[in-house]
Amino acid sequence: MAACIAESSLCTLDQQTADLILQLQLEDAEVYFSSTKGKGREGEVSDEMLAFELQRQEIENMSLFRTDNRMARSMGSAVVSDGELLSDAWFLDDIAARDREIAHQLDRGIETSDAELLRGSTIILDDETLEKLRLLYVSGFDDSPSDDDDRDFQSVAGDQPESSTWAASRSGKLSTASRRCEACRETVKFVDIARLPCQHEYCRKCLAMLFEASMTDESLFPPRCCRQPISVSSVRLFLDLEVVQEFARKTTEFQTPNRTYCYSPTCSAFIHPRNINGEMACCDDCGLQTCTTCKAEGHNGDCPNDTALQQVLETAREMGWQRCHSCWSLVELEHGCNHMTCRCGAQFCYVCGQPWKNCACEQWNEHRLYARANQIIDRQQERRVAAQIPGLPAANDYEGHAIEDPLPEPPGITDQQPAGPGQPQEPHDDVVPEEVTQPINEAIGVADTPQTARERLLARTMQNLRENHEWDLINARSVPIFLKDTFLSAVGVTYRPAIDADEIDCE
Incomplete structure (x- = not known):
């Protein structure tokens, strides 16, 4: 019997030739087992017979793999050629299923919000997604694409017509x-x-x-x-x-909201709401029970007075801290406006603790706004230093996306005033509105003296913060915070993220 042909050799042959070779090798194996039947002791397997058995299993697995591969490629070509029809059918089925669910809710008297009416789970098979699926699961990816790739794929699709959308996407494939x-x-x-x-x-x-x-x-x-x-x-x-x-x-x-974690220090796993019965939560990982009120070990009867918690809350009241109305986390605001966005997503007023836009409190404290303006200016200076370090990629070298937004010039504050027609330019001091400079002078304790460049920048930044309600002037638009932190620390530059993991961000 001839040795089993390698799978790599089969890939170089056409489909019919490869299938014929596998079929002949399987027939040879069957002839061998038929000729040796009943010649050995019962229960004993010779080395020769074991080798033929392993070879037959390998050939069968190879044949099954090639059959599955042809099926997968056929399904992939069908998705490509009929992608738009499949998307439309999927979309209609999703609408029908959602309408039926809403009808059942209305029969049971459950109110349905507009967001639920508009919500859908349909995944749109756009041209880019189809192209990636084809390269991953149908034709494979070639670093040096050629016209042969199109011919191979068309041979898989057979005589099926090709959609105009897919034909247009293939025309620009080489550029992707x-x-x-x-x-x-x-x-x-x-x-x-x-x-x-x-x-x-x-x-x-x-x-x-x-x-x-x-x-x-x-x-x-x-x-x-x-x-x-x-x-x-x-x-x-x-x-x-x-x-x-x-x-x-x-x-x-x-x-x-108001999550419960296992009280055991060696576990501390999150307890799913489905495992909470009344005020008792059972941990899936360790099986221990936790009180949902005091977050300590589960107990019978009323929850005892948590003296440690009361002391913390008393300290919070003395220090003027606020508590999130959703997750009950304590918050200390150091700079920025009074609009708080908790890590849990809840938004509330730092002054009274009520949900945002449900009170008449001031939107900011002047001293905190001044501190926030200083933080923005310092962070911009750090970015300029990072941009001057050799070897760092330019901030706007990718399709025109800039990492740092420029600070716009607010109305009423300019570095230079243009002269009228026919009048010469004369040197003069920058003009800053009195309502902007007064809180800065009070905060830094200086008299009405000629302003430095930083003071003028502070005035512009504070006016922008007032007008835009804590507009994040320095938040990068493209690179995520955790990557920027690693990137800048590698070159010795300290980066202060706009969203601090240990604080609650004021946005």
Whole structure:
């Protein structure tokens, strides 16, 4: 019997020839087993027979693999050629299922909000997604694409007609062989790049780091770029199964108000609301019970007076701290306005603690606003220093996206006043409105003296903060905070993120 042909050799042959070779080798194996039947002792297997048995199993597995591969390629070609029809059918099925669910809710007397009426789970199979699926699961990716790739794929599709949309997408395929990741600035294959809602593109590694960081630091949840949330369904193709499953668990945890964690220091796992009965929560990991009121070990009867908690709350009242109305975290505001956005997502007033836009409190404290303006100016100076370091990528060398927004010139504050027609330019001091300079002078304790360049910049920044209600002038639009921190620390530059993991951000 001839030796089993290698799978790599079969790949170089046409489909019919490879199938014929496998079929002949299987027939040879069957002839051998028929000729040796009944010649040996019962229960004994010779080395020769064992070798033929292993060879037959290998040939059968290879034949099954080739059959499955043809089926997968056929399904992939059907998705490509009928992508628009499949999307339309999926969309109609999703609408019908959602209408039926809403009808059942109305029959049971459950009110349905407008958001639920508009919510859908349909995944649109756009041309870019179809191209990536084809390269990953149908034709494979070739670093040096040629016309042969189109011919190979068309041979798989057979005589099926090709949609005009797909034909148009194939015409520009050669220009999508590689892309640049917005985070790490590396050039990677087109199929390894995910396009986010803000149109920035991330590689698989940086996208996974972004999702993992959002699961360990609640201030970064949900993962976002340019302040636009990134849904896991839109980038599922680029994330590992473990990351997706852990993200689903963390989503439930972060969206639960007044959470309960296992009281055991060796466990401290989040307890799902389904495991809470009254004021008793049972941990899935260790089986211990935790009181949902005092967050200590489960007990019978009324919850005892938690003296330690009362002391902390008394200290908070003395220091003027505020408490989130959703997760009950304590907050200390150091700078910025009184509009608080908690790490859990709740928004409230720092003065009275009520949900935001439900009170008549002042929107900011002048001294905190002054501190915030200083922080913005210092951070901009650090970015300028980082931009001057040799070897760092330019902030705007990718499709015109700038990392730092320029500080706009507010009305009424200018560095120079143009002279009238025919009048010469004369040197003069910068003009700053009195209502802007007065709080600065009071805060820094200086008299009405000629202002320095920093004081003029402080005046402009504070006026912008008032007009735009804590407009984040320095938040980068493309690179996520955790990557910027690592990037700048590597060159010796300290970066102060706009969202601090240990604080509650005032936005």
